[in-house]
Amino acid sequence: MKSARGLRLRVDALRGRVLLTIPHRHSRKAAIAWAEDRRAWVEQLLARAPQGRPFVPGAPVPFDDKRLTIEWHVDAPRTVARDDGRLLIGGPVERVPARVEAWLKAQALLLLRDDTEEFARRAGIGVTKVSVSDPGSRWGSCSATGAIAYSWRLALAPGFVRRSTAAHEVAHRLHLDHSPAFHAAHRRLLGEDPAPARLWLRRHGAELHLFGRGG
Numbered sequence: 100m101k102s103a104r105g106l107r108l109r110v111d112a113l114r115g116r117v118l119l120t121i122p123h124r125h126s127r128k129a130a131i132a133w134a135e136d137r138r139a140w141v142e143q144l145l146a147r148a149p150q151g152r153p154f155v156p157g158a159p160v161p162f163d164d165k166r167l168t169i170e171w172h173v174d175a176p177r178t179v180a181r182d183d184g185r186l187l188i189g190g191p192v193e194r195v196p197a198r199v200e201a202w203l204k205a206q207a208l209l210l211l212r213d214d215t216e217e218f219a220r221r222a223g224i225g226v227t228k229v230s231v232s233d234p235g236s237r238w239g240s241c242s243a244t245g246a247i248a249y250s251w252r253l254a255l256a257p258g259f260v261r262r263s264t265a266a267h268e269v270a271h272r273l274h275l276d277h278s279p280a281f282h283a284a285h286r287r288l289l290g291e292d293p294a295p296a297r298l299w300l301r302r303h304g305a306e307l308h309l310f311g312r313g314g
Contacts, residue, residue: 108134110144111235117141149306151313154199160186160310162203163210164258171195200311207231207254214265215247218288224272235308238264238300241271252307256299263289263296 107120121130134141152158156171167186175189179202186202188195212229219226227245234240239249247268253261266289274281285293 106130106133108137108141110141149309152309152311153313154196154311156192156195160199160203161255162206163254163261169195169199196311203254204231204251207249207251210254210261211249211265214262215269218266218269219272221288222269222273222284224269226269226272238304239268241268241275243275245272247272250307252310255307255310256303260296260299263293264300267293 105122106125109118109120110116111118117134119130119134121127154160154169156169158169160167160169165184167181167184170185170187171192172187172189173192175187177188177190177194177198179198180187186199188198190198208229208231211231215226215229225245226247228247230246230248231251232248233252234248234250237250238253239247241247249264249268253264267285270281270285270288273284
């Protein structure tokens with residue numbers, strides 16, 4: 100990395116990854132040896148990391164203020180189907196995690212698109228595109244072109260948290276900053292104090308990144 104001034108080792112415990120930043124023109128071999136010298140420290144951090152919550156048969160999954168349980172039967176349809184508190188799925192058991200995650204992402208897009216359209220109508224503005232992905236450091240983003248992107252994991256959070264995040268991003272269509280005017284717009288669009296949602300994400304947001312990992 101050209102902008103790096105020194106070697107940097109970072110442990111992403113949620114994803115079980117070790118990231119090594121190497122300055123431009125620094126010896127790759129020497130950098131790897133430097134990182135190897137810190138193996139014990141890295142292993143200690145990974146060992147203390149929270150355990151993942153894979154999407155496997157029998158696992159509970161929070162979704163839109165509900166608690167769903169993954170139920171697998173080999174002869175059931177392979178397409179995920181929601182039945183009250185169950186997510187029903189068939190086919191090869193090793194494909195269950197990927198199919199459940201794909202279903203959750205599709206449902207998250209539907210929920211967040213509806214939330215966004217509702218708040219955009221309240222604001223009297225347009226949104227050019229709504230999408231979901233899996234960023235590690237933010238829950239939503241709004242571009243100057245009117246495109247809004249969210250973390251699909253918001254569908255695993257309580258509804259008031261998801262909706263507050265949507266109102267937050269729509270408020271950025273009015274104010275591309277975090278000025279007092281922006282915060283006033285956020286609260287006005289949401290119709291309530293967004294502070295509880297922010298507090299929930301600070302306290303529990305990291306837990307949402309554990310779902311679908313491990314196993």
